[in-house]
Structures are given as C-alpha cells and as structure tokens.
Amino acid sequence: xxxxxxxxxxxxxxxxxxxxxxxxxxxxxxxxxxxxxxxxxxxxxxxxxxxxxxxxxxxxxxxxxxxxxxxxxxxxxxxxxxxxxxxxxxxxxxxxxxxxxxxxxxx
Numbered sequence: 001x002x003x004x005x006x007x008x009x010x011x012x013x014x015x016x017x018x019x020x021x022x023x024x025x026x027x028x029x030x031x032x033x034x035x036x037x038x039x040x041x042x043x044x045x046x047x048x049x050x051x052x053x054x055x056x057x058x059x060x061x062x063x064x065x066x067x068x069x070x071x072x073x074x075x076x077x078x079x080x081x082x083x084x085x086x087x088x089x090x091x092x093x094x095x096x097x098x099x100x101x102x103x104x105x106x107x
Contacts, residue, residue, distance in 0.1 A: 020096060031043070032079050
C-alpha cells in the first residue's frame with residue numbers, strides 16, 4: 001500500500017520531502033541503501049534561482065503533515081525498486097519531476 005500522507009513515511013523519507021520543498025527548484029543527488037535515503041553525509045544540492053523572481057522554500061515546508069502528490073509516491077516507489085544506488089533528482093516546485101538512477105551493473 002502506498003503512503004498517503006507525509007507522516008506515513010519513514011523519518012528519512014519525511015526528511016527527503018522536506019529537503020525537496022526547501023530546494024524548490026534544482027537538483028538533489030541522493031544515496032539510497034536498503035531502499036531508504038541516506039542523509040549523512042548530506043546529499044549534494046544544486047539550487048536553481050531565477051533572477052527577478054521570488055526564490056526560496058515552498059510555503060508547504062512548514063506543514064507537519066499533508067497528502068503526498070503522485071510525484072513523491074513515484075519517487076519512493078523508485079527507491080523501493082532500486083534498493084541500492086544513487087539518485088539524481090530534478091526538483092520543480094518542490095516536487096521530483098525527473099530522476100536519474102545510478103547503480104551497479106547487475107550482470
């Protein structure tokens with residue numbers, strides 16, 4: 001069953017949601033081990049900033065709980081599928097929109 005709300009997630013996955021909301025636009029390189037995100041050492045973050053426009057975290061980043069958008073559900077399903085690897089997550093409006101997966105050749 002897919003988690004429906006932020007509080008249904010493990011603590012590391014909740015922190016990933018918060019991290020993506022804080023980045024808002026950019027890229028996050030994240031290590032995944034045992035299908036869980038590894039946050040120590042800290043993920044590599046590249047923020048994209050638009051000149052002449054507001055930048056910064058999403059307003060939702062202050063909420064304790066909320067329903068998960070499908071993009072987040074898909075991200076966590078990807079973690080479940082790859083189990084161990086590196087993800088390069090492109091973030092737009094605080095949500096993952098593209099994920100590149102790097103893992104060891106399984107052959």
